[in-house]
Amino acid sequence: MPIDRGPVMAMPVEEVSSPEDLHAFYKALFIAHGESEREAEEDADWNVKNRQRVASNNRFFVIRDENGSIIAGGELRIDDHAGQKEAYGGQKFVAPELRNQNIAAMLDAKGLEVAKQAGCTQVWGVVGMNSGAALRSAFKGGIVLRGVRNEETGQEDNPDCYYVSRSLVEAAGGPKTVTPADLVEAQRIRTINELQSPKAVLAPWADHALVVEILKRGYVGKWLALPKDDPSITEPMIYFEKV
Numbered sequence: 001m002p003i004d005r006g007p008v009m010a011m012p013v014e015e016v017s018s019p020e021d022l023h024a025f026y027k028a029l030f031i032a033h034g035e036s037e038r039e040a041e042e043d044a045d046w047n048v049k050n051r052q053r054v055a056s057n058n059r060f061f062v063i064r065d066e067n068g069s070i071i072a073g074g075e076l077r078i079d080d081h082a083g084q085k086e087a088y089g090g091q092k093f094v095a096p097e098l099r100n101q102n103i104a105a106m107l108d109a110k111g112l113e114v115a116k117q118a119g120c121t122q123v124w125g126v127v128g129m130n131s132g133a134a135l136r137s138a139f140k141g142g143i144v145l146r147g148v149r150n151e152e153t154g155q156e157d158n159p160d161c162y163y164v165s166r167s168l169v170e171a172a173g174g175p176k177t178v179t180p181a182d183l184v185e186a187q188r189i190r191t192i193n194e195l196q197s198p199k200a201v202l203a204p205w206a207d208h209a210l211v212v213e214i215l216k217r218g219y220v221g222k223w224l225a226l227p228k229d230d231p232s233i234t235e236p237m238i239y240f241e242k243v
């Protein structure tokens with residue numbers, strides 16, 4: 001049985017493209033990141049003017065409340081590398097007062113649907129190393145932690161973010177989900193020298209250097225385990241499997 005990931009509500013996800021809707025998308029995004037009304041307005045102005053020219057293949061999705069206000073949004077870019085298509089999941093946000101209710105899952109499901117329809121072989125993105133909510137939410141959508149990248153360049157030099165992806169060329173039923181039994185069986189480590197399990201390990205999420213070392217040894221992260229998943233887990237830990 002998989003870990004309980006909570007109910008996923010069905011809320012309509014709408015694609016937007018008019019300059020007014022894009023402005024509202026960016027304003028809601030910046031407010032979700034803690035900016036004041038005025039700062040968010042200015043940053044939204046800048047983004048609508050400048051970013052669209054640079055990345056015209058970006059698509060924007062929003063969820064609205066009953067008054068039409070944007071409560072969540074996500075960005076998806078489809079890139080074509082000589083016929084090999086992949087989707088990049090860019091900015092994603094949920095209004096602060098509505099977080100931890102699985103709302104991001106609806107944006108993820110829409111992104112996955114659009115990427116599959118476009119013929120992409122994978123969807124990828126970057127997640128801030130200190131953003132536990134973003135990482136756990138991404139894992140819920142079948143995303144796997146694979147390495148580190150630089151947020152600006154997308155390259156491995158000067159890494160400051162985790163690199164995550166999900167293959168879209170996968171077995172029916174999607175990726176295998178982590179179970180409570182997997183967490184119990186995984187070897188728990190605090191230093192890289194303790195790593196012995198050829199199968200699965202759990203390591204503290206806050207120890208980024210250790211996480212990076214585990215990734216370098218051919219493991220991928222599949223879940224951010226919290227105390228509520230298993231009473232013996234006392235701090236957030238990443239569950240890794242060897243690939």
Ligand SMILES: CC(C)(COP(=O)(O)OP(=O)(O)OC[C@H]1O[C@@H](n2cnc3c(N)ncnc32)[C@H](O)[C@@H]1OP(=O)(O)O)[C@@H](O)C(=O)NCCC(=O)NCCS
Pocket residue numbers: 004005006032033090091092093094095098099100101102103104105126127128131132133134136137140224226236
């Ligand atoms: C990241 C974000 C989009 C997730 O949206 P959401 O709808 O709240 O996502 P979920 O409901 O799946 O909840 C996130 C999960 O993280 C967990 N979580 C929250 N804070 C956490 C923390 N500090 N450490 C670890 N886990 C945390 C929650 O418990 C929840 O898991 P649960 O439902 O199993 O309890 C939202 O938090 C957000 O808008 N953050 C600010 C913008 C941002 O960081 N965007 C991501 C850019 S990649």
